[in-house]
Amino acid sequence: MPIAPFYRLMASQLRRPSGLLARLTGRKMNESNANMYRLMLDNFQLQAGQRVLEIGFGNGKFFADLAAKTAGLWLWGIDFSPEMVREAARNNPDLIQRGSLQVTQGSSDRLPYASGMFDAVYACNVIYFWQNPEAHLAEITRVLRPGGVFYTGFRPRESMQDMPFARYGFTHYSTGEWQGCLERHGFRVENVVQVQDPETKVGGINLRLQSVCMAARKLG
Ligand SMILES: C[S@@+](CC[C@H](N)C(=O)[O-])C[C@H]1O[C@@H](n2cnc3c(N)ncnc32)[C@H](O)[C@@H]1O
Numbered sequence: 001m002p003i004a005p006f007y008r009l010m011a012s013q014l015r016r017p018s019g020l021l022a023r024l025t026g027r028k029m030n031e032s033n034a035n036m037y038r039l040m041l042d043n044f045q046l047q048a049g050q051r052v053l054e055i056g057f058g059n060g061k062f063f064a065d066l067a068a069k070t071a072g073l074w075l076w077g078i079d080f081s082p083e084m085v086r087e088a089a090r091n092n093p094d095l096i097q098r099g100s101l102q103v104t105q106g107s108s109d110r111l112p113y114a115s116g117m118f119d120a121v122y123a124c125n126v127i128y129f130w131q132n133p134e135a136h137l138a139e140i141t142r143v144l145r146p147g148g149v150f151y152t153g154f155r156p157r158e159s160m161q162d163m164p165f166a167r168y169g170f171t172h173y174s175t176g177e178w179q180g181c182l183e184r185h186g187f188r189v190e191n192v193v194q195v196q197d198p199e200t201k202v203g204g205i206n207l208r209l210q211s212v213c214m215a216a217r218k219l220g
Pocket residue numbers: 014015016017029030033055056057058059078079080081084106107108109123124125126129
């Protein structure tokens with residue numbers, strides 16, 4: 001396959017894994033995004049009994065690590081790919097059976113949850129796909145309790161520029177640009193951690209990418 005159509009296909013799978021390639025895309029993301037999830041896990045401030053939502057969980061492999069790190073969390077997940085919802089259910093039978101995890105299909109600009117329901121919300125590698133971040137951030141502030149925290153995991157602009165598929169339909173943010181966006185939409189950014197990952201294979205290319213974890217508290 002010529003190179004541009006290949007990268008376009010990859011970009012559309014990353015935005016919304018679908019069809020025959022969905023399961024493979026989920027597995028590849030587990031490899032390429034493991035360091036970012038580890039960074040998120042190291043920076044979460046969560047306690048037993050809290051309610052936590054992940055937006056855009058891919059195949060949901062990370063829920064088990066989070067549940068193991070902080071016992072007694074109540075977890076929810078929403079992803080707009082039906083294939084990823086199915087994969088996440090398949091990958092987490094125990095958590096779902098004991099009522100600790102609920103996964104749902106839907107989009108982060110129309111969250112099917114009550115206002116003030118969550119102590120924390122997180123999204124890892126999802127903000128690039130939001131065409132109007134204000135609509136998604138408005139929903140996230142609505143479902144967070146006062147003082148609740150939104151954690152964003154993402155690769156900053158300089159890393160996105162190293163990934164050829166990220167030219168197709170991704171919005172790139174520098175760390176400062178994303179911080180500014182959060183601060184214009186109802187959050188106070190309290191912690192920013194930016195690290196260089198070890199070399200990782202992404203889309204067949206070995207890259208040394210940066211990962212950012214940004215913690216932003218809902219104002220009011
Ligand atoms: C690049 S993947 C990231 C998956 C996983 N979080 C990771 O970092 O490996 C983006 C995921 O977010 C989902 N997604 C993208 N936009 C979304 C939206 N507006 N609402 C819900 N899910 C979304 C996609 O279906 C996909 O599973």
